[in-house]
Amino acid sequence: MPLVEEIGIDLGTVNVLVYVRGRGIVLQEPSVVAQQIDNGEVVAVGEEARAMMGRAPETIQVRRPLRDGVIADYRITQKMLFYFINRAIGKTRLFKPRVFVTVPFGVTQVESRAVREAALEAGASRAYLIPEPLAGAIGAGLPIHTPGGHMVVDLGGGASEAAVLSVYGVVTSAAVRVGGVRMDESIAAYVRRKYNLMIGQPTAEEAKIRIGSAIPLEDSMRMEVQGRDQVTGLPRSVEITTDDIAEALEEPIALIINMVKSVLERTPPELASDIIDRGMTMIGGGALLRNIDQLLTQETGVPVYVADAPMACVAVGAGKAHALLPYLQRTLQKL
Secondary structure, eight states: OOSSOEEEEEEOSSEEEEEETTTEEEEEEEOOEEEETTTOOEEEETHHHHTTTTTOOTTEEEEOSEETTEESOHHHHHHHHHHHHHHHHOSOOSSOOEEEEEEOTTOOHHHHHHHHHHHHHTTOSEEEEEEHHHHHHHHTTOOTTSSSOEEEEEEOSSOEEEEEEETTEEEEEEEESOSHHHHHHHHHHHHHHHHOEEOOHHHHHHHHHHHOBSSOOSSOOEEEEEEEETTTOSEEEEEEEHHHHHHHTHHHHHHHHHHHHHHHHTSOHHHHHHHHHHOEEEESGGGGSBTHHHHHHHHHSSOEEEOSSTTTHHHHHHHHGGGGHHHHHHHHTTO
């Protein structure tokens, strides 16, 4: 084990994953914080805080300190990072760790500074920022050191990105503020319109995971969801199907497809030829939605593959970036 721990952190809107070099993924927790409203004291972080969502008393506020992949609340993010770093490598250590933190490609200088300072104040000796598509490509094992086109589509919790990479750099990219959270909101809105039933975000997310699909299935799955009747105000349950989820997700998925197409349209011809041969690689939690790869292939005409362990790719790539630091300097200097 090295004297100085080298850590990669996927700082996501929905989940935080921590990779420690030599040990792999050591932590995966929701990026949720619960704090006292009167004095701001943090009472729970991660899974413990997520369990309070929609169930906490009025004296406790439960929220996500990141929105659309960037910091919305600096102080709470710093406390959350401090908690996760200590959980990952322990409070007792001789040297402060070196940390790579992922950020969406194209973040502003203000947003970059907020992430870097949050990591430093959370206990890092050095904090580097790496674009999520680049980290994801490294984590997925794509040979981005070569002068050829490699395309990744990262479907995150708060935002989705597509990027073409070559020689450790981003050639062209695009992002939309549509991800897992927006999909959950669309499902909840659909159930409210069709069944007059109000359900919470956790219930919508569970339905997406258990029976969700980007396109209708021949053998549609079913699931019972509980919520509050909009008319009577009383608790009620209804049965929803995979077809319901697919219809509810049409709008957010259409925005993602248009984003991917816009990147393909701006890709230089030689790199576009490489992408047609090699296909696109999907990473992020959204890649686990049933048939999302099949739908993207139909809409773009380019083969789409889901990476192994797509949720872990960005964190793994951020951790492995320490060894590639000399080659990544040109890309990192732009952040």
